[in-house]
Amino acid sequence: MSTPAVSEPRQPIPVEFADEEESIKITGFWMFLVTDMIIFASLFAVYAVYRSRTALGPTPQQLFHLGPTVLETLLLLTSSFTIGIAVWAMRSNRPRLVLGWLIATMALGAGFVITEISDFVAYTSHGATWHVSGFLSGFYVLVGTHGAHVTFGIMWAITLLLQLRRRGLTPITRRKLFTFSLYWHFLDIVWIFIFTFVYLSGKIA
Amino acid sequence: MQRVRSSRRALRMLALAALGIGLLVSGCGPQYVLLHPKGPVGLSELHLMEFAAIAMAVIILVVFVLFGIAVVRFRDYPGNPNPYTPHWHSHKWLETLWFIIPAVILAVIAVPTVNVTYALAKLPPTKDPVVINVTSLNWKWLFEYPNQKVATVNYLYIPVGKPVLFHLTADSPMNTFWVPSLGGMEYTMPGRVLPLWLEASKPGVYWGHSGQFSGIDFEKMFFHVHAVTESKFTAWTHRLRSSAPPMTLAAYHQLLRFNTVGSESYSSFPASTWPSVSHGFTLSGGMYLLKSNNPNPTAQH
């Protein structure tokens, strides 16, 4: 690779940025997160506008139970912590630790998805399907899109796990792990806003 | 020389085009409905349009002249006496100038724009309006007069010199309600009720149309507005109430079918054809809820 045009930092940079080409990919991934953020912003806008359009279905206040939601929040926050530790372990060059924390992250993520699905099943079994009202459509699609992202993340983590086991920590796998961690933290941020803006504020009269 | 010829041709073209516009506009007849408004709303919109057009003409003229001079003076031919300055690439004052002048022109347009926008959102204070509830259907217009208790399809009577307040909604895909001779349009949308006021200052029959494409027979969504004196208007409502048939829910469901009809008149109409705002708009008598009543879904074709 040629000498880069951006001004270079004076002091050593974190290991995942050391390779020019891989660091460009990290920049690219940030840009992807930006587009994803606008996707979620659009869905939030839809939800915000549709919140009162409950037609003949339930209102947010009637629908939501905070219990499962708090559990989901705990699971996701913890998984955000574990993947953070995995990156820390990568930076201190301890591949075995990386694997362990990655597996923990996946397990927590799976717990989150299962809780969310069972929550959705509970709602729909009371007849609150998305056909019923604009509000429910907005709700399921916003929260469901996030859930789908988490599910995708778990599958991504599986492929990552296989690569890490085969190849250890190389510039490429380090970059892949780091971008995965960005993705995962990003989902955590989105969830916090869902928790706040959908569930908690749904309980405010 | 080839180059000289082509740019001269460009200039001649422009002159011809300008002449063409001039001819067509000055020779314009009554078909230019936007230029011959028949009510205060259309008139204020026209004034604004003219004002903006003049400002734009100034801009266009300035650009054309500057551009023309540049092209004529600085072509690349041997012995061109005009100065060649290949390294001249910025000029603080010039560049500031063309930030400022457009800004000034825009400010001049912006002030009346904002004023008229707010003004048109207000009914004239002194007079109380005639209220008409408008529902666009596939592919026809239903007009309900809640105070006069009558309803029509595809035609309207309004009194001259009195503001008319239209409440617009749809029990079909979107349309816009537009009577160009009287003033601008507004959307009819399912699940919303939008207000629009218009006024006719001269008696006459004005055509209206939908401005928003809504399917196969969209083109046929013309309707007529009869602007008549107040007494004639009252007489007309009396006549409808005494001689026209009532509109039952069944008759409304007939109107929901995907087709076109001629003009129709009714002496009354059911309340449930108008959306209720609770729970974000429902409509108990119409298509909103009666999905099964939706007669022929393939009627697009």
Place this chain on the structure above:
Amino acid sequence: MPAFLLYLVHTLFPPDTRQPTELGADFMILVTGIGIVFILTRYQKWRWLWREWLTTVDHKRIAIMYLIAAIAMLFRGGVDALMLRTNLALPNVRPIGALEYNEVFTTHGTIMIFFMAMPFIFALFNAVIPLQIGSRDVAFPRLNAMSYWLFAFGAILFNISFVIGGSPNAGWTGYPPLTEVAFNPGPGESYYFLSLLIAGIGTTITGINFLVTIIRMRAPGMTLMRMPMFVWSVLTTSALIIFAFPPLTVALALSLLDRTFGSSFFTLGHGGMPMMYVNLFWLFGHPEVYIVILPAFGIFSEVVPTFSKKRLFGYTTMVISLVSIMFLAYGTWVHHFFTMGAGPTVNAFFGLSTMLIAIPTGVKIFNWIFTMWGGRIRITVAMLYQMAFIPTFVVGGATGIMLSVVPADYQLHNSYWVVAHFHNVLIGGTVFGLLSGLYYWWPKMFGFILNERQGKVAFWLFVIGFWVTFLPQYLLGLEGMTRRMYTYPFGFGWHELNLISTLGAFIMGAGFLALVYNIVWSLRYGERDLTGDPWNGRTLEWSLPSPAPEYNFARIPVVHGVDEFWAMKESGDTLANHLRPQDVKTLELPKNTGMPFMLGLSFFVGGFGMTFLWWPIAIFGGLGVVACLLYAAFDYNDKKHLPADVIRHTERSWGRLQA
């Protein structure tokens, strides 16, 4: 079995698509398809096609594939336009009925915007940007190929709608509830949503790719304020894409959910709210029109200095105006629905924000004029398009400003005034810009020059045809003619102007044919470009041979100022003069891969299955997508080496290596 066949025929070719035009199109496609297959087989070109083109990750080849697609789509959209104009030539005379007319204006608008203008600008991005910034490639070559194939298969999915199942017919804006199943039960609108979703993913990736390329891959010394103006325009365009396409994705996806899975976003009842779609669509739609105009601005900023033999006037203000247009573009979308009753405060706010864009745009216009001022203007075809652009675009912009005057828009909305306005800026701005860029960079892309005389004939036909077509449409707007009417009654006084307009459209059509003739003729007889610098250019791409070798630069140049190549030439020190054999190193280049093509194909299959609700096929396509992604994740063998000797040999054959 026969019952199944009958079902198949009835679904894929429903009765209302069995009309002369569509059968004609079916026949044409069949004949062309057989012809292509025959030629490829006859000359044993299948392997060549696959290895050299379908699997390529070279930005220069991807550019050519984008260009071919764009010109084909210009033809398709143009034929649509001629059908529209023919139908409107006379009142109540309608060679095609309402059903087809609605399909045709929908496909015309959609194709022209998404499948003509977009690939055209991407063709030029790919052909020029890496060369202009002194880079060997874009940041992510494989993603680049993926973008292309997602676009291409999206376009194919959209285009087959005309022959299989029926086209979308609710306008290029696809407003619900007209697009809901209740009103549009056929597959048409599903085609529309799915193909735009697929192509949209590709476009978003392109935006990311070029943004990162420009941020991270510039040659040493090329600071932001030394970038050629086209690079600046692509930087801002990419940022616009990144922020504008997600709302479109959401709008399309929600509509698709409504249609396919019974959600209640934009339905008539159940608390649905069609206006939300309109809001999301224009959140994308307005930035989109700047996405297609900013690259054109960039092209003119290259063409004007080159053919005026003078530095671009007002570089800094040009940059400021690009960046402020980029920001302002996000703040004006409501001007497309001033008449949806959002209230005077909202309307006034967005009316003013719309007007503001005139200021930076005007700055650019004046800067171009003053670039010419004091220069020496050579009137080539590329320059002619620029010279037609200035007056045309200013008129189009001015009529846009009149639309932003809120009360005037109450009257003009959805009238032919709007149709005239947007063709004035889309053709006078975008298309003229792209054609200018096409003539300008054609030698760089293909190694020969398009014949200038023929190009001028095409130019005059196109420009004159343009004004004859669209000037009358302003007047039609003032006469109250609304858009998207398949015919109109006698007695409104609309017929003369419509007839003139139709005449103009056919003149434009002749211009297009002249353009195609120009290309085909030049393919055989066009003058070779041996120097690599046919126009006496100013930026780095002209320092390379035409077409540029696979690795672009044998040695990455170091940049010292704007117009680097011009400065080199002035000091007599071009790159070619001092490339020594020891400067050439073995290079690592991305390896060709079939994955992007397969990915696009999988999306296509999945999209097709979803359009007809044939779930096994849809799932099959989905599995294909997953397989491609897995392949990409585990594929570590994506680089190849180009030995220094080979590069030296190539450079020597161009006479660019010191002995």
Place this chain on the structure above:
Amino acid sequence: MSEGMSEHSEIEAVEPGLEFLRPKFEVEGFPWAQVMGYVFSLLLTFAALLLVVYHAMPPILLLAVILALALGQAGLQLGVFMHLREGRGTAWQLLPLGLAFFIAFALIGTSIWIMLFKTGVS
């Protein structure tokens, strides 16, 4: 698996003049930043939850406060866990992200403004 043996060759490979590109490894120790981040994220979440459950304030204020808490949480994740300010060309990381936050909130805010504004001819 070889405990990080693969790195050494790559450390040697750094070109002269580009020493700063030499991979920096975290010194072995304890991930304090991450642990503290985790604790704070839990605190922020439970603060919001408790405020809502006990209806501690008038609704509008409550909404504003919990949104502010969520924003704090986002900042925490970005700063501590996503290492937003580390890397190369960080300006190009911060700028688009800042823009994205701005556009996201503007998009939601203006959509609400446009779609829910009560209109009427008065």
